[in-house]
Amino acid sequence: MSRVCDLTGARPKSGHNVSHSNRKTKRRFLPNLITKTVVDPTTGESVKLKMTARALRTLSKNPKKFGGKITAMAKKNL
Known part of the structure; x- marks a missing residue:
């Protein structure tokens, strides 16, 4: 399963865990992904999308942004 947001394209980022003694070890920052069924505003079809929580908030506030x-x-999934 790829960890990529279908709407914003958010992907895992890399960074460091930093201890108190300032040692650094590699780590990954994963996006907060949610699988959600969304209704297409133009055609009325339902589409299953993997989106970040941020994209879900934006979509609920302004549905035309990702229309x-x-x-x-929806066309790709059919």
Whole structure:
């Protein structure tokens, strides 16, 4: 399962765990992904998307922002 947001394209990022003595070890920062079924506003079709919590908030506040991408994902899934 790839950890990529379908709407924003958010991917895992790399960084360091830093201890009190300032030693650094590699780690990954994963996006907060949610699998959600979204209804396409133009066609009325439902599409299952993997999106970040931030994209879900944006979508609930302003549904037109990702409208084109949701339509494209609906066509791709069919």
